[in-house]
Amino acid sequence: MFVLDIISSVLLVAGVFFGLSGAIGLFKFPDFFTRVHAASVTDSIAAILIISGLLLQTSFDLNTAKLIFIFFFLMITSPTASHALAKSARHGGLLSMAERKTSDNSNTQENQH
Amino acid sequence: MAVLIDLVLLAMLAITALRVIFLKDLFAVVMLFGIYSFLSALIFVSLDAVDVAFTEASVGAGISTVLMLGTLALTGRTEKENKHSSLLPFLVVVVTGAALVYGTLDMPPFGHPDNPVHEHVAPRYIEQSPKEVGLPNMVTSVLASYRGFDTLGETVVVFAAAIGVMSLLGIRRRSEDETPESGLKEHQVLRVVAKLLIPFVVLFALYVQFHGDFGPGGGFQAGVIAAAAFILYALVYGLPLAFQVIGPKFLQLLAPFGVLLYASVGLYSMFKGGLFLDYNTLASDPVAGQHYGIIIIELGVGITVFAVMLSIFYAxxxxxxxxxxQ
Structure with a gap:
């Protein structure tokens, strides 16, 4: 079981790394959409890695089934939440960085004419 | 290691509480309250109080956040500027805090085995409840059987909260000529995922309800989780459709039904010759009687909590x- 322990701890550490990088991205990235992107993508991979790491620690009993259920629901709900968040922001009229730049440029060009 | 985790969680709890005080944006404050509840749930888990953690996560972080957001939708999301001087309130807080800290000086040392809590009724619960009640989850034995009268009081309090909200706000049905412009029509993904998940949420609520004797859970958590499923439905598909699934009138019947179911178990046990809520008399075998009593009163709690939470959200x-x- 020694090999399994090593694989599981590598998976757990990798999961923690991705989770942490997502948190840093959430603070450092410049605007709303990049932040949501950072948080949601790393969240999913961190959940995959951490739950697979924990799965290797179980001895194929009820806990395994529970972890698989948690995995299944996280895979559905967490991307949905990010999608809903970003879509509501679009709906509310928030522009992405590229779009803001082009609209700024066209505004200044109109002013120059 | 456990001490380190506790310290980190407590520090995060304190930071969250301070942010709640100083933020003016109430939307962010509500979100921080949710985080606060999750942090306390984690602390309860590390204290091995899984049932309390479960309640804190489902009630504190789940339903209360939704209800507070509902309140914000009515009141607006920024705090009013306070023009009054805050010197007198500050003095009152300092004096009260000092008195409380002074009061803790006389308390027995934390975690000492000779403390009154560990000598009074706790040994009896731990030693006798497997024989007297026979449930693997001791928390449920204490909550539903030994302290059954307290839990009846709690259920009545939940019911009274619903009466308060109903008499202040009431549930307004829209008249037919107004076009229903509710629900998230644009969010196709949300609608599909909600449809996929809601059956599982209800199933999980039933599991928590009827598995509460054997694992963490019980009527309070189950009622809240079931209410959360229907609140999700109402949020995504709109109130008129939700009213067609479970109408406010039906909820107004369900809420007192749960309390009455609970109290009628007590009356029935009196009728059978025992004391109020003495489940031993419900069956010829006392332990089987305890099982019947606990399952029925937990069902009563679950029904009342579900109906109350959902009708407050409807209001x-x-x-x-x-x-x-308008």
Whole structure:
């Protein structure tokens, strides 16, 4: 079981790394959409890695089934939440960085004419 | 290691509480309250109080956040500027805090085995409840059997909260000529995922309800989780459809039904010759009687909590929708 322990701890550490990088991205990235992107993508991979790491620690009993259920629901709900968040922001009229730049440029060009 | 985790969680709890005090944006404050509840749930888990953690996560972080957001929809999301001097309130807080800290000096040392809590009724619960009640989850034995009268009181309090909200707000049904412009029509993904998940949420609520004797859970958590499923439905598909699934009138019947179911178990046990809520008399075998009693009163708690939470949400949401229409 020694090999399994090593694989599981590598998976757990990798999961923690991705989770942490997502948190840093959430603070450092410049605007709303990049932040949501950072948080949601790393969240999913961190959940995959951490739950697979924990799965290797179980001895194929009820806990395994529970972890698989948690995995299944996280895979559905967490991307949905990010999608809903970003879509509501679009709906509310928030522009992405590229779009803001082009609209700024066209505004200044109109002013120059 | 456990001490380190506790310290980190407590520090995060304190930071969250301070942010809640100083933030003016109430939307962010509500979100921080949710985080606060999750942090306390984690602390309860690390204290091995899984049932309390479960309640804190489902009630504190789940339903209360939704209900507070519903309140914000009615009141607006920024705090009013406070023009009064805050010197007197500060003095009152300092004096009260000092008195409380002074009071803790006389308390027995934390975690000492000779403390009154560990000598009074706890040994009896731990030693006798497997024989007297026979449930693997001791928390449920204490909550539903030894302290059954307290839990009846709690259920009545939940019911009274519903009466308060109903008499203040009431549930307004829209008249037919107003076009229902509610629900998240644009969010196709949300609608599909909600449809996929809601059956599982209800199933999980039933599991928590009827597995509460054997694992963490019980009526309070189950009622809240079931209410959360229907609140999700109402949020995504709109109130008129939700009213067709479970109408406010039906909820007004369900809420007292749960309390009455609970109390009638007590009356029935008196009728059978025992004391109020003495489950031993419910069956010829006392332990089997305890099982029947606990399952029925947990069902009563679950029904009341479900109906109360959902009708409070209906009251807030229908008010908010009406003010949007005008």
């Amino acid at each position: 807030f949401a229908s008010q908010a929708e009406r003010s949007n229409v």
